[in-house]
Amino acid sequence: MGEKSFELFPVAASSIAGHVDALYAYLVLVSAFFSLLIAFCVVFFAVKYRRKGDELPKPVDEHSIGGMVLEIVWSVIPLGLSLVMFAWGASIFFTESRPPADSLEVFVTGKQWMWKIQHIEGAREINELHVPVNRDIRLTLTSEDVIHDFYVPAFRTKTDVLPGRYTTEWFRPTKIGAYHLFCAEYCGTKHSGMVGTVYVMNEADYEQWLSKGSGEGSMAEEGQSLFNQLGCGTCHPSEINKQNGRCPNLNGLFGTTVELNDGTKVKADEAYIRESVLYPQAKIVAGYDNIMPTFKGLVTEDGLLKLVEYIRSLGPAEGMPSSATPVPTQTSGPQPPAQPTANSRAANGRAGAAPANRAAPGNQ
Amino acid sequence: MDSETVVAPSAAGAPPQHGHVEHHFEDASQQKDAATVGMWVFLVTEVMFFGGLFLAYFAYRQAYPVAFASASNNTNLLIGAANTTVLICSSLTMALAVHFAAIGKKNLIVLFLILTLLLGGTFLSVKAYEYHDKWVKHEVPGYNFDCRTDTGAPCADAAHTPLFFSLYFGMTGLHAMHMIVGVGILLFLITQARKGRYTPAWHTPVELFGLYWHFVDIVWIFLFPLLYLIDRSAMPK
Amino acid sequence: MIAATPPTEIKKNFFNQKQGLASWLLTYDHKRIAILYLLGVTFFFAIGGIFAALIRLELATPAGDLVDSNTYNKFFTMHGIIMVFLFLIPSIPAVFGNFLIPLMIGAKDVAFPRLNLLSWYIYMIGGLFIITVLLMGGVDTGWTFYTPFSTSYSNGYVVAAGMGIFIAGFSSILTGLNFIVTIHRMRAPGLTWFRLPLFIWAHYATSMIQVLGTPVIAVTLFLLVLERGLHIGFFDPAYGGDPVLFQHMFWFYSHPAVYIMILPSMGVVTEIITTFSSKKPFGYTFIAFSSVAIAVFGFIVWGHHLFVSGQSAYAGMVFSVLSYIVAIPSAIKVFNWTATMYKGAVRLTTPMLYALGFIGLFTIGGLTGLFLASLGMDVHLTDTYFVVAHFHYVMVGGAIMGFLGGIHYWWPKIFGKMYNEGWSKISAVIIFIGFNLTFFPQFLLGYMGMPRRYHVYPPEFQVLNVLSSAGASVLAIGYLIPFCYLLYSLKYGPDAPPNPWGATTLEWKTQSPPITQNFEVTPVVTQEAYTYTTEEVVHVG
Known part of the structure; x- marks a missing residue:
């Protein structure tokens, strides 16, 4: 981008770019071939079979030139080429949809x-x-x-x-x-x-x-101070194995499966944490009462990301049974969205979210 | 060049066989067929029209089951059920009106059209009462919206209950608009029927309006359980 | 083949059988209504075209120096709304469909003439709303009206624009309904489904989409207007709604709407190619059923507009593979048109030039659609100029080339006058060149990564943008020339015989222009639509 010269092709600067460009080359080749084939036929027929005088052409019997065979050929070949485009494109898309672990x-x-x-x-x-x-x-x-x-x-x-x-x-x-x-x-x-x-x-x-x-500390640290500032910590315990019966323990929560009071189960991902802060009544953890007030309007999107990051930094720690999360799961593949608003492109590959490589905040 | 065009009896030249056949139709049966097919195609468009709202309903009910369960308890089951009965009866009277049109009983056509009109009017009045009730209770989405249970506590997942009421008003409102149009057409049909316009040979308007009225009825048959019944007992206690 | 017209005094026709303004504004004659529509769509095409010119003028330089961003956003929004809803969707069905369907099937009129006139008035009222929006200061949502921008953030006249489209939509629904019933119930004796001209098949498929799809956009806009006007939330996350649901509902109509624009054009092109090859279309049944297949499959591919919108990856895969399947019927059509010319007697008249131009441009438009249907490719290309170029190749290169081809093909039939062949061929070539110069560079811009709806853009994109703007001026000249010679022909052009092209379908069996009741006697059909020699007549049954 530094130089402002005229270019016809964008620079390829990511691991996926080469794959996309290769698929592009295939698509351009197939398209060019068919465009030129059609253009050639149209021009050639227009010249070769131009009308001379008032004579009508002899009717062409479609069967004699294999009408049905032609129809099948020019349906099946494009279909085959198309399905290659589909499969190739889908495989790139799946790579794009799944962030690697340790990102x-x-x-x-x-x-x-x-x-x-x-x-x-x-x-x-x-x-x-x-x-x-x-x-x-x-x-x-x-x-x-x-x-x-x-x-x-x-x-x-x-x-x-x-x-x-x-x-x-x-x-x-x-x-x-x-x-x-x-x-x-x-x-x-x-x-x-x-x-x-x-x-x-x-x-x-x-x-x-x-x-x-970085002057103000990590996101998780900022999330923690926001957590305390909003008074979340006065009810939600964040120490291991501590319960107060009023608010679920957040330690070791992230990425696990939570059972709700109507018997359904939901994965504790970013979308769930966000919803629980803004719309606490939408999903209530089994065994708890509906007492949390909404924080809608009190916390910004940036702040929400920090809170999510803080809760993510709290776990799940390995081998540590977590009270509010009866059924810890270890999924690596895509799974049904935890709730309909959860983007499944986002839900995919959340296994990579395990915070093994993350600096944990000091209180743990 | 006209080898395939041979002379056919020209409708324009033929004597008018029936007062109601318009110039561009060959005969009365073609005209009636066209009108009937047209009405069915119109009802298909209506299905698609309501379909968009049903889609939104199912998407949000799936997304916010708690809010929907809680909010649907704020609909009035007794009034809703009574109104459903009223509407089903109006379908019966409409079907009878069509029946008597087909056998040419002029006075009975008028009678049953008027009964249909009265039942439709009753339904709309009850609906208006329900809307007013919702307005008084601050259950109309927008400013001052406030969903509360019988005990006065806020509804569960109150933040998402406006969606239920938005859909409630959107769906029943669209349905009511169809009813109002229907009432207008009924008034027209009644005046025509009184003049004896509808005969066993030609009563297409009554017949086609019957299709429309039944369609509007069927839409309600879906709306009533979805909005009043289905989530009523689904509240987690 | 060309029938000699006996020299008579001024013949009776649908123009002179009744006179006066009221006889036009209250007419139930499908041919007059078609001409009312022609005036309407031409007017809106001109308005939409002016906005296109302003957009290209602004984009000639990277900086936003002609107008400010807000005005630019209104330009492309008004361009899109007017061109899509007031020109492309009604263009061919409402003008040529209205004029020709009864003629081609040997009927005196459409099934519901009053409804037909009502449709025109509804269309004009919808258009009036849009023009009012325009005069009041416009709307800046883009023609797609994505929420929550349109419902909560836009400062334009969203409610009025939404109402305008909502109203115009009913015109489309009623026209489609009218055509379906007409084609089912009004065919002349002996005109079986497989004797129908392919233009009729194309319009039947189009009408199916109009009837099934348009109500969904209507209810979507209804909800949008409620949300915008009354703060009754359906799509705004602030009210708990889901903006992606809006996109699903919008594209459920708006993707099939693309086929409302292109299918009638395909019907026109089929008629033109068969006439000027003097030969039965190759693969009649394949062309006919491919129209229906496009209409059916067109309804289940809408999700390919949402590959990056946060729908699930598996939904994306389904929509991607379905999008490839809907491409096949289009490919079949292109191959069959080309094969129709094989061993024909080809005449390169003006309509034929447009039809061949259509094949070329639609082929490119269709093939670049394959790029966008491919998931991994679409992630890079969606919302860039590649998309803009693609749908202009389909809608302008396809639908408008078909519209112009149809104008030139049926002009003698509609107005009874011949136009200047020299000028019309020149303008056809200018349009073809100007079109490619305008839109081909946009493919390159798109792959370079220039996003659409950008008022200001990085300087390295300028060369291609200047090319595109230069092409647009050529295109504008190309569009202006037909205005001149067609209007000239109305007064000074030679009278057209009933069948100047030697075509075989029923509309050419009556005089030019037709009489009000279309045919002196109702035709009885005994053979297929495209029978160019008399020897073939016998075997048809």
Whole structure:
């Protein structure tokens, strides 16, 4: 992006970009072949069989030139070629839908008309995203107002950013440089101004940048102070194995399956935590009363992400039975969305969310 | 060049066989067929029209079962059931009106059309009362919305109960609009029937309106259980 | 084949049988209603075209220097709304369908003439709403009205625009209903389903979509207007609603709506190609059933607009594979049209040039659809200029080429006048070149990553944008020329014989322009629609 020269093909700077470009080449080849074939036939027939005088052509018996065979041939061949396109595209899509484990976590909040980005270590930036090269980066995205879309053409990937739910996007940058970040879903007046830059840096530069940026502690730490500030800790215990019978223990909750008072089970993912803060009555844990007030309007989307990050940092710790979570599961594949508003692209691959590599806050 | 076009008896030249056959139809049976097919196609569009709302209902009921269970307890089961009976009776009177049109009993057509009108009017009045009741109880979504149970406590998952009431008003409101249109058409049919316009040979308007009225009835047959019944006892205690 | 018209004094026809403004505004004659529609859609095409010109003018430079962002957003929104709902959807069905369906099936009129006139008035009232919105200051939601932007954040006249589309939708529903009943119940004696012209099959399929799909957009807009106007929440997460549900409901109609635009055009092109190849269309039944297949499958692919919208990956896969399946009937049509020319007697008249242009542009439009149906590819391409280029190739390259082809093909029948062949061929070529120059660069822009609906864009995209804008000016000239010579022909053009092209379908058996009741005597059909030689007549049964 540095030079403003005229280009006809976008730079490929992620691990997936090469696959997308290869599929593109196949699609272009098939399309060019059929376009030229049709164009040639049309022009050739128009010239060769142009009408001379007033004579009508002899009727062509479709059967004599194998009408049915032709119809089948020109249905089945395109169908075959199409299904290759489908399978190829679907396999790329599935790779794009499943963030690898151990991805570096970044949180993105879109609002009219800017991108707010928080790194797990605490660094924050606006309309810029700094990431290290050759690391898997997983974005968790949400919006404060309308629908946006986080699009980096050089990475060949985009995801809608929806209000009221979390979506996921991941990529592995492979080339150091600065790349366009666009909002691709129309979001109002300054839609075309909702742009930014993704800086892909080598590991050393990234560490240096990170050390400059984080002044206020990690996201989990900020989440914890917000947690205390809102008074959540006065009821919800966050120490291991401590119960008070009024509010479920949050330690070791994240990623497990929670049984609700109507007998259904739900996975404690980002969407569940978010909903429980904003709409606490929608899902009540079995054995608890409906006493929690709503925090809607009291906590921002950024704050919610921090709370989620804090609760995620509390567990689940290995081999530690967690009281509020009777049926811990270890899923790795995709599973039905925990609740309908949960984006299943986001729900997929949550196994990678196990916070083994995360710095736990001090109180544990 | 006209090898395949041979002379057919021209309808334009033929004497008018029936007062109601319009110029572009060959005969009365073609005209009646066309009208009937048209009505059925129209009802298909109506199914799709309501279908969008039913889709929204099922999507949100699936998403917020607690709110839907809680809010549906705030509908008035007794009034709803009574109104359902009224509407089913109106379908019966309408069917009888069509029947008597087919056998040419002018006075009975008028009588049963008027009965249908009265029952339809009753349904709408009761519906208006229900709406008013909801308004008084602050159960109309928008400003001042406040969903409370019989005991005065807030509904469970109150934050999502406006969706239930939005769908309640959207669906029953659209249904009521169809009823109002139907009442208008009924008034027209009654005046025509009194003039003896409908004969056993030609009573297409009565017949087709019957289809419409039954359709509106059937929509309610789906709305009543979905909004009043299905979640009533689903409240987790 | 060309019948000699006996020189007579001014013949009776549907223009001169009744006179005066009231005889037009209160007419039940399907041919006059078609002409009322022609005036309406031409007007809205011009308005929509002006917005297109303003958009391309603004995009000639990367900075937002012509108008501010808010105005630009209103430009593309008004362009989209007017072109989609007031031009493309009614264009061919309401004009040519209305004029030709009764003629082609040997009927005196459509089944419900009063309803037909009512449809036109409903259309005009809907259009009036949109024009009012325009004069009041416009709307900036994009023609897709995505929530919650449209319901809670937009500062335009969303309710009025939604109402306008809601109302215009009923015109579409009633037209479709009228056509279905007409085709079922009004066919001339002997005109069996497989003797019908393929134009009729295409319109039958189109009407199915209009009848089944349009009510869904109507109820969706109804909910949208309730949410916007009364704060009764359905789609805004702030009220607990789901914005993706809106997208599902919107595209459930709006994807099939693309087939409302393209299927009638395919019908027109089939008629033109068979006439100017003087040959029965290759694979009649395949073309006929592919229309129906497109209509049916078109209803189950809407989710391919939501691959990145947060629907489940498995739903995405289903919609992707279905989208490939709906592509096959379109491919069958293209191959059959091409094969129709094989061993025909091809005349490169103006309508034929448009039809061949249609094949080329629709092929590219269709094939690039395959890019977007592919999940992994779509993630990169959706919401970029690649999509813009793709659907303009289908809608402008497809639907409008078909519309112009139809105008030139049936002009002698509708108005009884011949136009200037030289000028019309020149303008056809200019339109073809201008179109490709406008929209082909947008494919490249899209793969480069330029998002759609961008007022301001990075400077490296400028070269391709300038090319596109230059092409748009060529295209504009191409569209203006037919206005001139067609209007000229009305007064000064030579009289058209009943069948100037040597076509075989029923509308050419009556005089040009037809009389009000279409045929002096109701035709009786004894053979297939496309019978170019008399020897074949006997075996038909």
